[in-house]
Amino acid sequence: MSAKDAFHTVVKTALEKDGWLITHDPYTLQAGTLELYIDLGAEKVIAAERQGQKIAVEIKSFLSPSKITELYAALGQFIIYRIALLEQEASRTLYLAVPSTVYNDFFILPFIQSVIKTNQLCLLIYNIEQEAIEEWQS
Secondary structure (H helix, E strand, C coil), X not given: CCCCCCCHHHHHHHHHHCCCEEEEXXXXXXXXXXXXXXXXXXXXXXXXXXXXXXXXEEECCCCCCCHHHHHHHHXXXXXXXXXXXXXXXXXXXXXXXXXXXXXHHHHCCHHHHHHHHXXXXXXXXXXXXXXXXXXXXX
């Protein structure tokens, strides 16, 4: 199992504040003989519809000087996790969690937006200081 991201607790707290129940920390996937670990699994019951919404969240901090290098790794990890998740629990949506500061400086670039759209990335944009979710993009 890999080490937790620098902002693991921030995102976990933000999800809980937003009404999510953390069900897995980490969310373990079996992909053949491989064992994979997505940072968090969570559920939210929508009372009016009586349907549960399930998500898995891979948290990234993007703290290194090269944001593009971190995106290479995050994108590859996201794609592999999404394929494994489709085989194990297709009803659970995978999100990539990124800090709002990184989103506003890097993820809004036209080329990066094209990468997000082409690869159908679902994003959870979180505020580090407030420990809050700022935006969901799916």
